[in-house]
Amino acid sequence: MRRDFVTGPVHRFAAIPVAVTAGIVAVVHLTLAAVPRSWLDEDLMLAIGRHHLDIGAVDQPPLTPLLARLADTLAPGSQLVLAVPAVLATTAAVVLTALVARELGGDARAQSLAALGQATSIAAAQFGHWLTPYTLEPALWTAFLWLLLRRHRTGDDRLLLAAGLVAGVAAQTRFQVFALGAALVLALLAVGPRNLLVRRAIWAGAGIALLVAAPTLVWQAAHGWPQLGMATAVAQENTAIYGHPVVVAAHGLAVTGPLTLGLAVSGLLALLRDPQWRPLRYLAVAYLLLFIAVLVSTGRHYYLTPIYPVLGAVGAVALQRRRERRGPRRAWPVVTAGAVLATAGAASSVLLASPAFAAPLATTTAATWSALPDEDRARTALVAVPYVHAALLDAAPPDLGLPAVHGTNRAYGWFPPPPDTSDAMLLVGSPDLFRPYFTSARPLRTVTASTPLGTYGGLVEENTTIWLLEDRTVTWQQMWSELRDLSVIGR
Incomplete structure (x- = not known):
């Protein structure tokens, strides 16, 4: 041959x-x-x-x-x-x-x-x-x-x-x-x-x-x-x-x-x-x-x-x-x-990859989550936008006690939305997208965190506020189908 x-x-x-x-x-x-x-x-x-x-x-x-x-x-x-x-x-x-x-x-x-x-x-x-x-x-x-x-x-x-x-x-x-x-x-x-x-x-x-x-x-x-x-x-x-x-x-x-x-x-x-x-x-x-x-x-x-x-x-x-x-x-x-x-x-x-960029957001979110009354945590979903915040929190050390994070940006928008048993949202990020779907929104804490702008794209230091949104007015599925997107920073 x-x-x-x-x-x-x-x-x-x-x-x-x-x-x-x-x-x-x-x-x-x-x-x-x-x-x-x-x-x-x-x-x-x-x-x-x-x-x-x-x-x-x-x-x-x-x-x-x-x-x-x-x-x-x-x-x-x-x-x-x-x-x-x-x-x-x-x-x-x-x-x-x-x-x-x-x-x-x-x-x-x-x-x-x-x-x-x-x-x-x-x-x-x-x-x-x-x-x-x-x-x-x-x-x-x-x-x-x-x-x-x-x-x-x-x-x-x-x-x-x-x-x-x-x-x-x-x-x-x-x-x-x-x-x-x-x-x-x-x-x-x-x-x-x-x-x-x-x-x-x-x-x-x-x-x-x-x-x-x-x-x-x-x-x-x-x-x-x-x-x-x-x-x-x-x-x-x-x-x-x-x-x-x-x-x-x-x-x-x-x-x-x-x-x-x-x-x-x-x-x-x-x-x-x-x-x-x-x-x-x-x-x-x-x-x-x-x-x-x-x-x-x-x-x-x-x-x-x-x-x-x-x-x-x-x-x-x-x-x-x-x-x-x-x-x-x-x-x-x-x-x-x-x-x-x-x-x-x-x-x-x-x-x-210094953890100094990520630690403040994870620890502050964990403290805010644990400070919620037990009955409120049971009906509250943890949500973060953009996806960089959601991934950071999902990958946080297990001893922080954070639940699985939901989101509408990038891959998170195609993951299953929060369960129907939740009617409130602890949101890490801007509430502008989500306000129309809830009757109440109030800030709880603000933390200074660094957000990566893509791979090797540098870090943007910004203040991120953690919000509690309550009394949702539509199903999670409808909310996610209307809000999910692929942009780097979320809409």
């Missing part, structure tokens, strides 16, 4: 240097995980896992909330245990990047350099211990592409079925893997090898991916595909934060880190210009298609983060081949710069 791509000799896996690199990454992130933190996206995963777990949600497939639920069940309130899946994924991405380099014919030095590239990614250094979907994605995308590249070398179509399984798991983490699949198909049609697309195994793999992703896709269909509305909401949010899509793209490139970015650029140039890399040129075309899509849609700056490990591995092997032709070059200056910036990125995560 003709093979689409044949590398040079496959070298032994550089187990010791790669293990040392991965081990350092794991230790660093486990250490950071022990530092008290409150990060919006992780709070949302924990909130959904604790109180709202379902086969789908407005903006999140269920895998990450499920992992948060399992961690919180094993060790309630433990940030270290909560971080374990994230740290495992971050560490696995380092090892998988080295395996991709090996699959492409990389020697021990190329494998080690590729692993160092992923290990010194500024983005991974920042969020490698936060349990979020974008923390899990680099390992999943790299595993998917590694299987695809291994199939190129071996011709074993069973690897395409395994790749489909990994893609399905990735889709249960974030739907962006579907964009990767579409970009790969378009790239294969454009530059080949097109014969890969006639293999039955590749379409069987696609079927497996869709089958694994089916539950959350069914949830989306049953709820009117709210995920599609998130694209507009994200674009509006990024425009408010950055002002222009080019700035978003620049941010995405900056947080890859100098070594990662340098290797990725080397990989792209090799794929596009070097004839020996022609069978894999579709990887470069797929990346460029994704880059354009993110730029045009004003997507998140981290949307392309999962593809850089593979481009970096290609770059490391391309540099190896140049080294074999022209002699060795010193790589330590870029490696050192990458390590220094990655260290700064890891340190910055402590500031970005």
